[in-house]
Amino acid sequence: MRVLVTGGAGFIGAHLCERLLESGDKVVCLDNFKTGSRDNVKHLRTDKSFEMVKKDLLDPLDFRIDRVFNLACPASPQRYQKDPIGTIKINTIGMIGLLELARRRKARILQASTSEVYGDPLAHPQSEDYWGNVNPIGPRSCYDEGKRIAESLMFAYGAQHRVDIRVARIFNTYGPRMGTDDGRVVSNFIVQALEGNDITVYGDGSQTRSFCYVSDMVEGLCRLMDAENFTGPVNLGNPAEITVLDLARKVKKMTGSASMIRFRPLPTDDPVRRRPDITLAKRKLGWKPKVDLDTGLRKTIDYFRTVLDRG
Numbered sequence: 001m002r003v004l005v006t007g008g009a010g011f012i013g014a015h016l017c018e019r020l021l022e023s024g025d026k027v028v029c030l031d032n033f034k035t036g037s038r039d040n041v042k043h044l045r046t047d048k049s050f051e052m053v054k055k056d057l058l059d060p061l062d063f064r065i066d067r068v069f070n071l072a073c074p075a076s077p078q079r080y081q082k083d084p085i086g087t088i089k090i091n092t093i094g095m096i097g098l099l100e101l102a103r104r105r106k107a108r109i110l111q112a113s114t115s116e117v118y119g120d121p122l123a124h125p126q127s128e129d130y131w132g133n134v135n136p137i138g139p140r141s142c143y144d145e146g147k148r149i150a151e152s153l154m155f156a157y158g159a160q161h162r163v164d165i166r167v168a169r170i171f172n173t174y175g176p177r178m179g180t181d182d183g184r185v186v187s188n189f190i191v192q193a194l195e196g197n198d199i200t201v202y203g204d205g206s207q208t209r210s211f212c213y214v215s216d217m218v219e220g221l222c223r224l225m226d227a228e229n230f231t232g233p234v235n236l237g238n239p240a241e242i243t244v245l246d247l248a249r250k251v252k253k254m255t256g257s258a259s260m261i262r263f264r265p266l267p268t269d270d271p272v273r274r275r276p277d278i279t280l281a282k283r284k285l286g287w288k289p290k291v292d293l294d295t296g297l298r299k300t301i302d303y304f305r306t307v308l309d310r311g
């Protein structure tokens with residue numbers, strides 16, 4: 001298979017490229033390095049089956065490919081809110097360009113959607129038939145509504161042009177290769193703890209999140225791509241739920257840090273509870289996460305320790 005991975009130099013994308021190469025696929029990695037980094041894929045560049053293309057998803061696209069994983073989109077709130085129009089464009093104009101490419105090439109296309117399509121959910125845990133509670137004009141809407149219209153476009157191309165689509169709703173994922181300054185909760189806490197700075201918890205920390213280790217996520221994405229007669233949307237994430245304050249305490253303990261935990265005001269529209277119902281993924285893909293939080297955090301802490309030591 002010739003597989004296009006857009007956003008392939010990002011956190012999840014780089015792990016996915018690695019995994020596809022291991023399975024014997026040829027990988028074209030497209031990225032504009034807006035939030036990803038060449039460093040994430042530099043170890044792959046000597047592999048003859050790997051091609052790095054520096055390009056924006058909004059540019060005209062033409063590749064000879066059999067499959068597309070669309071991961072191109074900044075994922076951290078800090079990053080996607082910096083350029084809200086850009087975030088909307090990538091999920092609309094970018095999505096259409098990519099779907100047209102998949103249509104022309106008769107390629108199967110998988111969209112990396114998100115739990116953010118559920119907004120600040122009123123149903124708990126969130127299953128795929130829940131339609132969500134999204135503020136359409138809030139600071140997160142460029143991403144939440146962007147990802148919702150991207151899903152809508154996927155299903156429209158599926159229905160109207162018979163494009164072979166797959167939609168994964170990714171819940172919080174963490175692991176090595178997250179950016180040290182990307183503002184996501186796991187990387188924030190670990191970097192703050194390792195540098196001896198205050199660990200900043202937004203609100204009182206009673207809001208919950210569920211964290212999926214990146215190798216589990218990549219496995220889920222590959223299984224969905226390989227699945228026959230199943231479009232999704234399907235939730236991929238780890239249902240083990242933890243409060244943000246407990247996560248901060250855990251990271252402090254595991255890093256042996258003397259950092260203080262400090263509380264800051266909760267950002268607008270920050271979801272109160274997040275936990276995927278993964279019944280559908282288990283049934284259709286035979287998938288469930290294997291890596292528990294302590295194991296995943298240990299590996300992630302080791303990674304950040306190395307990165308910070310390097311300077």
Ligand SMILES: NC(=O)c1ccc[n+]([C@@H]2O[C@H](COP(=O)([O-])OP(=O)(O)OC[C@H]3O[C@@H](n4cnc5c(N)ncnc54)[C@H](O)[C@@H]3O)[C@@H](O)[C@H]2O)c1
Binds near residue numbers: 008030033058113172
């Ligand atoms: N990590 C998570 O917890 C999570 C949760 C839900 C959904 N997702 C989705 O998974 C995908 C990957 O997330 P990630 O955590 O690896 O994020 P990331 O920011 O590390 O990766 C995104 C990649 O897309 C690239 N990119 C951004 N805009 C682009 C453009 N216009 N053209 C080409 N490339 C562009 C970036 O440079 C980066 O390499 C994203 O679509 C994100 O929305 C991630």
